[in-house]
Each structure stands twice: as C-alpha cells, then as structure tokens.
Amino acid sequence: METVILSDIHLADAEERNPRRPLWKAFKRREHFVDGDMARLLDWLMAEAPGPRELILNGDIFDFDAICKLPHPPPSPIHWLQRLRGLGTEEWMSVFKMDCIITDHQAWFDALGAFVRAGNKLVVVIGNHDLELYWPGVQARIRQAIGIPDADQARVVFCDWFYISGGDTYVSHGHQYDPYCVTPDAVNPLISVAGQPRVRMPFGDIANRYMINGMGYFNPHATANYIMSGPQYILFFLRYMIWTQPLLLWTWAWGAAATLVITFLDFLRPAMRDPMTMEDKVTAIAARSQAKRAMVRQLTAVDVASACTKPLMIVQELWLDRGVLFMVMLYAAFQIILTVNYFHSISTWWILVPLSLLFPLFLAYSFRVKPQTFSEPLLTPARAEHIARITGTRIAVFGHTHIPEVAQVGPLQFCNAGFWSPAFSDPTCQKRLGTQTFARIRPGADGTRSVELWEWPVGATAANVHTLPLDTR
DSSP states (O other), X not given: OEEEEEOOOOBOOOOOOBTTBTTTTGGGSGGGOOXXXXXXXHHHHHHHSOSOEEEEEESOSBOGGGOOOOOSSOSSOOOHHHHHHOOOSSHHHHHHHHHHHHHHOHHHHHHHHHHHHTTOEEEEEOOSTTGGGGSHHHHHHHHHHHTOOGGGGGGEEEESSEEEETTTEEEEOSGGGOTTTOOSOSSSOEEEETTEEEEOOOHHHHHHHHTGGGOTTSOTTOGGGTOOOHHHHHHHIIIIITTTOTTHHHHHHHHHHHHHHHHHHHHHXXXXXXXXXXXXHHHHHHHHTTOOHHHHHHHHTTSOOOGGGSHHHHHHHTTHHHHHHHXXXXXXXXXXXXXXXXXXXXXXXXXXXXXXXXXXXXXXXXHHOOOOTTOSOSSOHHHHHHHHHHXXXXXXXXXXXXXXXXXXXXXXXXXXXXXXXXXXXXXXXXXXXXXXXXXEEEEOTTSOEEEEEEEOOTTOSSOEEOOOOOEEO
C-alpha cells in the first residue's frame, strides 16, 4: 500500500483585517489558506492510480496555540490571561477551538472526508501544536466534520505521538526529540490545575501562546521571522511596529515573564496517572500505532530531556537574560551619576557616558548567546539506531522543523516531510518561503518500500518530485 505523509499545516481560525493594524497576523487571513491546494492534492492522488492509500497527517495539522477567540458566553469563568492570549487546554476549551477551526476550514474537512469515503485510511499523529487532539471530544468533532459513516470509523485513527506504517516506517512528528517542545510524559500528557485536568504544554507552545500571540507581526510558521539578533529586532520594530505597537518591549517583557512562570509551574506538576489503567493505556496506544506494547515503553526512553531541566536555556530563549542585564547596566549607570552628583552637580544626561562604556559588555554577551532552537538534528545516528532496533523499521518520517529533507541517518532512510503552513519573509506576506511538500512511501519492483519527497506548489494541479541531494550522516 502507498503511504502519503503531510506535516505542519497549522490550520487555525481566520484573522480578519484590522484597519488600524493592517499587517497584524496577515499570514492567518483566508487568502492564504491551503484548503484548495489540499483538496486538489487528494483528488490528484485518487485519480493518479486506483487502490486504497494511507494518508498520515503527521502532527501540527491544527494549531490550537494560535486561536485567541473566546466563547460567548463561556460555560465557566475564564482567567484574565486566557482572555488576552487564548483559552487553556481543558477539554471544553479544546473542543471550542476545534469548532473555530472547523467553521473556517469546512472545505478542507470536506475534502478529507471524500478521501476517506473513497476507501482510503486516515491516520492523525499528534504534534506539539495540536496536543489537544488528545481529548476524545476533539476527536469526535473531527470525525463529525469529515462526515465518516459509522461503518468507516475504523479507517480514521488518532495516534498519540508515533505510528508504524506497513511494518517498515516509523512516523512521528519529531517534537519528542526537541527539548523545547517535548512532552515530558507522552503516555500521560494530562496534569491537574486548580482541580481540572489539562493537557500539559511544553515551553515552545507556551511561548507561542503568551508571547507570539501578542506580537502579531511575527509569523510563528517561519523561525527566521521571530528568532533574530538584537539589531534585526530593532530594524524590524522600526519598520513595522513603531507606530502600531510602540509598547512592544512591555508586551515582550510581561509575556516572557508569564511564559517563564507558567512553563516551570506546569513542568513541576506531576502527570495524572491511574495505576489501575496504566497497562490498558499502553495497550491502547500500541493498538492505535500498530506497535507492540514494549515499543511504547521503549520509545519513551528515546525522548530527549525537556529544556526545563536547564532553566538558563529557557531564560536565554526568552531574552530575559539580556533584559535583566540591561536593567543592571542602567541601574549601575544611574548609581554612578548619583555618586558624582553628590560631589558636583551635573545634568542627568551624563548617564549616557557610563552607559556607553558598559554597552560593549552588553553587546559582547548578546552576540555570544546563540539561539538553540533546532540547533541539533531531530534524528541523530544514535537515536536512529535505537528507533530501528526498537521498531524494526527501515524508514523514519518526521516533520516539526519545517525543513524538507532526505537523508540516510544510521540504519534509517530519513525524510522530513516539510510543511504547508503559510510562511512569508515579512509581515506583508508578499514573498512566500519554501514550498508545500509531502512524503510518499511506495513499493518498488521487488516490493520493498522506499521514501520520496514530493512538492505541491501553491495553486498547482499536479505534484512533482522534490529533488534534494541525499545527505548521509
């Protein structure tokens, strides 16, 4: 059977144009939706050759983090922070966000439903931005939206973080190998907050909710659009935000502080575990993923440690270290001027002298600290060796990084399926970054399956093989 794998579509609600801030979250507007391209891709696949296929949506298909809408009236009180930056991860909140996505992307769900009703199989692997797919209520909404008859329900499967396709391919979004986005306990992703069960969010997603959602000129689908050097941030602010978001520094400061506090509070909360159902849970995960029970436990041991185990990494990613350093410099310069003024009256503007002398130290530190996001590959040779031995597979397909890739990593043929989410070089959304890619796994003449990377250009009616040099590491 042929397997087609797509990752990182990041479906969210539509952003209406704000006349006062015309570029605010422009990447979320309807004109940039990928629904039409997705429908044409599925039609092309069904017309290209007869026979059932397996379609795997490999994580971050939905972006619950990007939704800031609120229900009116809410079924229960909403925290003030959620009113500003979007709902939390209780089940009713996740169901409401899923309803927002379905309302604005019904054509996408219709196309998916037609594909499944034609006899094909749909597998949805959970990623870090759609961890809230864990809730049964959210899964039920999706099944309802795609209109699958009861007789075909078995052809729609939701997998917790991995899936074994055809016995030869390990499919995972890849966030479990990213210290900033890993779920510490993928088998038990729930925590209790104020007596209510919630899905535990990793640092990267908390930052998206409480920082990026309040800084709408930064596109979270393109890391180059929000991970910059100090001078680049200054130029970006002067070009796009000085008149429409002049208090950006304040937005960043309290958003970063909230992210830091919530990240560590959630990280320190114990996972909700029921010892009487633990084995049943592992058995269910294995059945959905076409794996053995032992594989589920062994694969959790391959996950990386959360960056929360090294708090300085989190502080540096939030730029809080540089913020604190600058405040210390400002305080020191002020103390120097006060001391001098005690002996001889001088203007307050003299504070610029000690500041200018201390500023090179600030710059030296800032240039020394490099962004660590995706600084290490998701699949290392050692990790590939473990995955191959645990699962018995020859192929691995990830997403997450938004970087399409084909490589031989240790014993595994590795493919990163790339992304479909609208990513642009700047807030005007004039120049799109990358191309829409997907992985195809098909049997050759000898029956052995191999993986290829294909692309579907925006507005296309047919797919093309996406040629990349084979990387060996």
